[in-house]
Amino acid sequence: xxxxxxxxxxxxxxxxxxxxxxxxxxxxxxxxxxxxxxxxxxxxxxxxxxxxxxxxxxxxxxxxxxxxxxxxxxxxxxxxxxxxxxxxxxxxxxxxxxxxxxxxxxxxxxxxxxxxxxxxxxxxxxxxxxxxxxxxxxxxxxxxxxxxxxxxxxxxxxxxxxxxxxxxxxxxxxxxxxxxxxxxxxxxxxxxxxxxxxxxxxxxxxxxxxxxxxxxxxxxxxxxxxxxxxxxxxxxxxxxxxxxxxxxxxxxxxxxxxxxxxxxxxxxxxxxxxxxxxxxxxxxxxxxxxxxxxxxxxxxxxxxxxxxxxxxxxxxxxxxxxxxxxxxxxxxxxxxxxxxxxxxxxxxxxxxxxxxxxxxxxxxxxxxxxxxxxxxxxxxxxxxxxxxxxxxxxxxxxxxxxxxxxxxxxxxxxxxxxxxxxxxxxxxxxxxxxxxxxxxxxxxxxxxxxxxxxxxxxxxxxxxxxxxxxx
Numbered sequence: 001x002x003x004x005x006x007x008x009x010x011x012x013x014x015x016x017x018x019x020x021x022x023x024x025x026x027x028x029x030x031x032x033x034x035x036x037x038x039x040x041x042x043x044x045x046x047x048x049x050x051x052x053x054x055x056x057x058x059x060x061x062x063x064x065x066x067x068x069x070x071x072x073x074x075x076x077x078x079x080x081x082x083x084x085x086x087x088x089x090x091x092x093x094x095x096x097x098x099x100x101x102x103x104x105x106x107x108x109x110x111x112x113x114x115x116x117x118x119x120x121x122x123x124x125x126x127x128x129x130x131x132x133x134x135x136x137x138x139x140x141x142x143x144x145x146x147x148x149x150x151x152x153x154x155x156x157x158x159x160x161x162x163x164x165x166x167x168x169x170x171x172x173x174x175x176x177x178x179x180x181x182x183x184x185x186x187x188x189x190x191x192x193x194x195x196x197x198x199x200x201x202x203x204x205x206x207x208x209x210x211x212x213x214x215x216x217x218x219x220x221x222x223x224x225x226x227x228x229x230x231x232x233x234x235x236x237x238x239x240x241x242x243x244x245x246x247x248x249x250x251x252x253x254x255x256x257x258x259x260x261x262x263x264x265x266x267x268x269x270x271x272x273x274x275x276x277x278x279x280x281x282x283x284x285x286x287x288x289x290x291x292x293x294x295x296x297x298x299x300x301x302x303x304x305x306x307x308x309x310x311x312x313x314x315x316x317x318x319x320x321x322x323x324x325x326x327x328x329x330x331x332x333x334x335x336x337x338x339x340x341x342x343x344x345x346x347x348x349x350x351x352x353x354x355x356x357x358x359x360x361x362x363x364x365x366x367x368x369x370x371x372x373x374x375x376x377x378x379x380x381x382x383x384x385x386x387x388x389x390x391x392x393x394x395x396x397x398x399x400x401x402x403x404x405x406x407x408x409x410x411x412x413x414x415x416x417x418x419x420x421x422x423x424x425x426x427x428x429x430x431x432x433x434x435x436x437x438x439x440x441x442x443x444x445x446x447x448x449x450x451x452x453x454x455x456x457x458x459x460x461x462x463x464x465x466x467x468x469x470x471x
Contacts, residue, residue: 001025001043003443006034008048008404012055012393013375021053023400026442030396046438046445048404054374055394056090056401056441057356058381060126061242061266061323064094065114069346070337074328075421080352081120081459083419085446087353088436090401091382091391091462093124095153099162100131104139108147112461119459121441122401124387126151126184130161132168137175144179148463150386151182151240156223157190157296166230173234180466182238182385183231187223187249188215188297197343208290209281211342212298217306220297221248228256228263238470240384241265243325245297247309254318262470264384266321267310269351269358270295270426275302279426291335292424294345295325311367314376320384320469322359322376326352328422350420354427356403357411360434386465400443409435 003023010019010031020032022040064080066073075083077094084092096111098104104127115123127149129136143149154169155162164172169185176183196214200206205213224241231237244250244265256263274280276299283289293299300306313319327348329335338345351358359377362368368376382392390399411432415425439447446454 001443002029002041003044003046004037004040004042005046005048005053005402005404006037008051008053010394011052011370011374013371013379016370021394021402023440023443026400028394028396028398028400031394046404050406050408051437052370052405052407053394054403054405055378055392056403056439057088058091058378058387058391059084059089059323059326059352059355060093060321060381060385061325062092062094062352063327063348066095066097066327068327068348069344071329071334071346073348074330074334075326075350076118077115078118078120078456079421080326081123082452082456083353085120085439085441086419086436088356088403088405088439089121089352090439090441091122091387092352093126093385095126095128097128098130098136102131104136104143108143116461117457120446120454120456121459122462123459124385124462124464125149126153128153128162129164129172132164132172137171140172140175140181141179144181150180150464150466151184152176153184153186153242155186155190156227157186157188157193159190159194163190166226170230170234173231173237177235177237182240182467184240184242185227187220187227187241189219189223192219201341201343206340206342207285208288208294208342208345209276211294211345212276212280215296215298217246217248217300220246221252224249224252228252228261231263232261236262238262238467239264243268243297244310244319245271245300245306247304247306250309250313250318254313257318264320264469265318266323267314267319268323268325269355270299270349271310272307272362273358274299274426276300277302288339291338291345292331293349293426294335294338294342294347295349296347311362314368315372320376321381322355323381324351324355326350328420330423332423349426350422351426353418353420354413356436357432357434358427360405361432364433380469383468386467387462388468391462400440402440403436404438406435406437407433409437411435
């Protein structure tokens with residue numbers, strides 16, 4: 001089937017200009033000068049007049065159906081990827097979870113079983129290594145060579161759950177240096193945080209706001225600094241720091257990048273828009289409302305320049321990517337597990353449906369250029385994680401993943417209208433300039449003007465290559 005997308009402004013990481021896009025089956029066939037396609041025989045036409053045409057969003061940090069904190073993330077692969085498509089994201093990379101003592105390959109089988117035949121958009125996997133030992137180190141080589149999994153996440157946080165000590169991290173990084181994989185790091189000093197948590201609870205400080213106050217920015221920055229040092233000792237391991245929330249952590253990343261190190265980082269919309277006082281501390285003393293906003297790393301103070309620094313980091317490329325860390329838990333029955341003890345609140349919030357709109361608002365507000373919007377939300381994540389140019393761009397031969405985006409439209413975020421399987425919205429009431437009009441995945445229209453028009457299980461697994469963004 002040949003589809004012509006005409007009348008729009010093509011926006012890629014390199015520029016914006018009027019162009020028509022010809023799709024043939026599941027691929028992009030050609031980019032055409034406007035008006036030159038009149039003689040072409042096509043089966044379908046998408047009118048993009050007045051709109052941007054951009055490559056489908058790539059969210060490389062999601063957690064569908066993830067077990068955590070005595071419960072499981074409320075979005076399944078079916079509901080979460082459908083919501084992603086409504087928001088203009090056509091590819092996700094989710095996390096397989098291997099815990100200490102578990103067989104890495106068995107965990108991968110379990111996650112394939114969860115996702116296969118259930119995803120609305122294309123998907124790949126990272127591997128969380130909860131236990132670094134000889135077997136898991138050997139598995140790293142096998143996954144890179146045979147399974148299309150070329151990135152491994154380690155945790156400096158959550159002792160007793162996912163935590164790896166510095167020696168384990170160094171060994172995994174050495175193996176990644178040898179096989180070319182990317183190491184993704186949750187950078188917080190978990191053992192120090194645990195001390196602060198226990199001291200707060202002993203004082204009777206149990207409200208959700210103390211989730212943030214016991215995870216200070218200094219302990220995020222310290223962990224980033226340590227991760228950078230370990231990567232250097234391991235021979236220059238490619239390092240990707242997830243969910244950067246604090247100015248001090250960003251400063252350590254910028255310093256490393258200025259030396260030419262293969263250090264990359266992401267932030268998330270919650271750190272650009274939400275704050276410790278107004279959200280995690282919502283309702284004041286005694287209120288549990290802030291539990292909706294408990295995530296790690298935590299929201300930071302509005303009285304410090306964290307959000308402004310993160311926007312600047314996106315402009316300067318010290319932050320390469322905006323992902324979501326989409327890990328939703330319903331307020332009722334799930335977040336409520338932490339009433340009376342903030343340390344028991346399941347960490348995470350939902351955002352996969354709204355990332356493209358929220359970052360576009362940054363364009364409207366003058367924080368980013370149009371090109372940088374596409375670069376941070378589509379092109380760079382695809383390049384960093386071995387999917388480019390199949391994903392992340394619109395060029396002949398690329399997958400026909402595209403979004404027709406109306407810059408004159410409006411989007412109002414609300415739990416009453418979102419498609420994520422969660423009973424609240426972290427961005428409730430946000431009114432944004434711009435709206436997703438049409439979403440195409442591998443040549444199939446999934447969403448058109450707010451209506452689902454595609455198959456429910458369209459997505460395929462995407463085996464990934466090595467990063468294409470290394471120095």
